[in-house]
Amino acid sequence: MEIKEQISNLKSMVNSYKLTYLIITANNLGIFNCLSEDIKSLKQISEELNVTDIKIEPILNGLVYHKIICKSENGYFLEQYKDILLKNSKYNQTGYIDFAQTVMMKYDNLENAIKDNNFSLKNFRDLTDEQADNFINGMQANAIPQAEYIANNYNFENHTILDVGAGAGTYLINVAKKYESVKGKMIDLPKVSKIQNKNIEKENLQNRLVSVSCDYNECFPKEKYDDVFLFAVIHQEPKDNVKKLLDNIYDVLKPNGRIFLTSFFLNDDKISPEFSVQFAIEMLVNSKDGKVYTHSEIKNLLKESKFTDIKRIEEIPTTADLYIARK
Numbered sequence: 001m002e003i004k005e006q007i008s009n010l011k012s013m014v015n016s017y018k019l020t021y022l023i024i025t026a027n028n029l030g031i032f033n034c035l036s037e038d039i040k041s042l043k044q045i046s047e048e049l050n051v052t053d054i055k056i057e058p059i060l061n062g063l064v065y066h067k068i069i070c071k072s073e074n075g076y077f078l079e080q081y082k083d084i085l086l087k088n089s090k091y092n093q094t095g096y097i098d099f100a101q102t103v104m105m106k107y108d109n110l111e112n113a114i115k116d117n118n119f120s121l122k123n124f125r126d127l128t129d130e131q132a133d134n135f136i137n138g139m140q141a142n143a144i145p146q147a148e149y150i151a152n153n154y155n156f157e158n159h160t161i162l163d164v165g166a167g168a169g170t171y172l173i174n175v176a177k178k179y180e181s182v183k184g185k186m187i188d189l190p191k192v193s194k195i196q197n198k199n200i201e202k203e204n205l206q207n208r209l210v211s212v213s214c215d216y217n218e219c220f221p222k223e224k225y226d227d228v229f230l231f232a233v234i235h236q237e238p239k240d241n242v243k244k245l246l247d248n249i250y251d252v253l254k255p256n257g258r259i260f261l262t263s264f265f266l267n268d269d270k271i272s273p274e275f276s277v278q279f280a281i282e283m284l285v286n287s288k289d290g291k292v293y294t295h296s297e298i299k300n301l302l303k304e305s306k307f308t309d310i311k312r313i314e315e316i317p318t319t320a321d322l323y324i325a326r327k
């Protein structure tokens with residue numbers, strides 16, 4: 001590669017953090033909530049956000065440059081990303097942008113996480129209420145399209161379902177809304193379990209769903225289930241814990257019962273796909289002993305726990321992969 005191109009590529013990689021800051025700042029200022037498909041003038045936007053037009057204009061133009069929002073001669077509006085940025089859209093991803101701030105702070109510790117063997121980080125247990133809310137919003141934004149995919153593509157008629165590390169409860173709530181015969185339990189750490197029960201009540205599903213506070217490494221439900229969900233959990237845990245978790249799940253499943261699990265998996269070369277490579281780095285600062293597993297590793301772990309009929313489903317609408325297996 002020519003020297004000029006090497007320099008220019010390196011600069012653009014080093015500067016990529018500026019776009020992250022731009023998006024987070026725009027979100028915090030309320031720009032995405034303020035814009036819609038109807039054009040708003042610079043004056044209108046600056047008045048609504050209570051900031052001067054001179055200061056907000058470069059931010060808006062930066063967002064236009066990156067094609068996140070649009071500009072016409074009369075003002076600014078949402079177009080390409082309207083489904084995920086419009087205030088009332090069910091696919092709204094601004095919760096994910098909020099959560100990115102928490103993750104960004106953790107990246108400040110990346111060097112420590114690698115050099116210091118005693119590096120201990122604040123994990124889920126130590127989240128403040130505000131961080132727990134941000135985390136849950138981020139999880140929910142992520143989970144909605146996947147939850148819809150699962151509810152629409154698999155049969156859950158008359159099933160009892162256990163959702164392990166259920167986050168916002170998005171998966172079980174979506175499935176229970178589609179199947180009125182579904183009953184289920186969520187388990188999670190105390191702070192998150194409390195939020196899950198609130199979300200269950202919000203949807204008026206408390207006669208069929210419940211969340212129970214339970215550390216899955218220390219205790220596990222005893223009653224039997226048709227399906228167990230284990231979404232975006234295994235990368236938080238070292239291999240031994242995943243093995244124990246899969247054994248416990250096998251035990252609570254009824255004969256022929258299904259496990260549904262997602263995570264970001266690496267190909268066996270461990271340098272692809274891009275998102276999983278990045279996520280493997282993120283887990284260094286985001287979890288104590290977690291790791292990103294390869295497809296071979298998860299298939300072997302499922303086999304070791306006696307699961308059969310192991311299927312990898314790539315069509316799920318996300319960068320994660322879905323595995324389904326049977327007892």
Ligand SMILES: C[S@@+](CC[C@H](N)C(=O)[O-])C[C@H]1O[C@@H](n2cnc3c(N)ncnc32)[C@H](O)[C@@H]1O
Nearest residue numbers: 124139143165166167188189192215216231232
């Ligand atoms: C990345 S989130 C995934 C949430 C949800 N399954 C989803 O996909 O949207 C991981 C979840 O595991 C929960 N969790 C972490 N450690 C746990 C533990 N030891 N016992 C129970 N839940 C735990 C977290 O509180 C969080 O809700």
